[in-house]
Amino acid sequence: MRIIIENGRIIDPANQIDKQGSLYIADGKIAAVFNEPDGFVADLRVDASGQIVCPGFIDLSTRLREPGQSRKATFKSEARAAASAGITTLCLQPDTKPVIDTPAVAELIKELADKADYPQILPIAALTRKLEGNELSSMLALKQAGCIAVSNARAPITNLLILRRAMEYAASHDLLFICQPNDYWLGNKGCAHEGEVATRYGLPGIPEAAETIALAHCLELAELTGCRVHFGQISSRRSVIKIQQAKKYGLNISADVAIHQLHLTENDIIPFDSAYHVLPPLRTEADKQFLRQGVAGGTINCISSDHQPHDVDAKLGAFPETEPGISSLETLLPLTLKLVAQHAIDMPHAIAALSQRPAEILRLNSGALTPGYSADVCVFDPELLWQVDASTWQSQGTNTPFWQQILKGRVTYTFQAGRLIYQLR
Structure with a gap:
């Protein structure tokens, strides 16, 4: 053709x-x-x-609900949504059912992608078996089965020694570790940013420190182990500052932000509307502005959708009882273009954040219109x-x-x- x-x-x-x-x-x-x-x-x-006309977009964080939750979405439905959004490569988080912790599950992902006629769905392997934080997964076998990175997928890692060993293992096989920084215990099963809005509506709060402390642990271990680390879906001002400082001192790290964090804050939350229930939570206007500056200055390399489709039942009930996440593949491009219209970034920078930079982080021969690619x-x-x-x-x-x-x-x-x-x- x-x-x-x-x-x-x-x-x-x-x-x-x-x-x-x-x-x-x-x-x-x-x-x-x-x-x-x-x-x-x-x-x-x-x-x-x-x-x-630009390179197809590469989305670093998606959940397609298969295998395990096909009542919410399927590879076929979400591949159709991705195609309509200009996204040509999807990175699948490992918290599927079953978890992507064996080569057999990675093979199943490839089979489902082929059946959906969208083969460029790249599985991310679980850092530990069943994402329980106790026993390391077989990272080399998972890499050989086609996994492009390993991740904790926001699951808690109970022991920093296990995290250290996991990062050493990943570094020894030149595997990217995608860290979604979140201290589970400080988060305390919260559902909104710990601030004025959460207090006003009686919502359990998640402090900024739940993200920054987990991020600081990972930065220290990245320096110790030499592991390539990508921080996924950063949400706070202090996280941007820590990443900026770590890059200045030569750590091999990168970061992305979910597109909704660049537009929405805790003040946009319609009281008890679960469409605004996301993790990490929508934070302050100051956080949003720092995230935008992080993207503009290159501290934050990429923009992701953090796509999490849900069925109606998952979003019914009291705000804290609903499941977090936004269905966001199809709003990724227009919301990124809105940043351009608001002069937060220019058009080439916006397209780079959706294509070139994710490809560089994943070491893919894509994200560019280079002859032969x-x-x-x-x-x-x-x-x-x-x-x-x-x-x-x-x-x-x-x-x-x-x-x-x-x-x-x-x-x-x-x-x-x-x-x-x-x-x-």
Whole structure:
């Protein structure tokens, strides 16, 4: 299949490209940018006039609810949502049922991805068996089975010696450790930021220290063990400062932030509306501004969706009793474009945070429009308005605080390895 995407604004941060022109795809690979290869005859021509052509997005943190919770969502439903959002690679957190702690479960993930016709779902292995924090998983075997990293997935690690041994093991096999910093005991089963709003509504609070203390432990052990560490879904000002300082002193670390943390704070919470129940919790306006500055300055490398679809029952009941998480694949791009509109970051920086930088962290040959790379490509109209409702939504989970809102920016075409997997009708 040979494809020309013409007349678009091509933005490829990895190759420092931001220019009008055409992109050429052949045999699932990027064939050329701007200059048509000799003898190139297209099977498909896409007119991208007025639109942006960029690398497909790589989402570092998703939960697709399979295996184990298919009543909430399936690989098929969430792959469809990802394709409609310009996302061509999904990283699956290990807290599935069963947990991704054996090669057999990793193989099952690959089979489910192939059946959903979306093969680029990359499993993250559990750091410890069953995520119980007691016994290390077989990291080398999991890496050989296709796992791209190991993670605690917010499960508590009861013993810092076990965390040290896990990080030494990961470092010895050059495996990335994705740490979601959260001190379980300080969190005390809370559901909102420990502050004015939680106090006003009588909600159990989670202090900022639950994140920063766990993060500090991990930073110390990263220096001790030499482990490559990525901090997932950072939420607080003090975490940004600690990561900035650690990078300054040469630690091999990176970080991402969930897109909703860059727009919502504790003050946006509608009382007792469980759509706002997320972990880590929505924090203060000062935290939000620091997170934005962290993205703009490069302290925070990437933006993730932290996609967590739920069924209706999971979000019913009193706020503390509901399950945390937002269905967020389809709002990832428009909310990132909103940051651009608000001058928090520029367009190339935004696209880099969704494509180039996640690819670099995971060491993937993607996230760029480099000739020879897999043709993972997103075409989107940055000015197209759309409403978040049942007629436009693809995910099986409708748990989002942005329901019924008008957003700007819509994907029109998504190509995964040169295959058209989404076209806006």
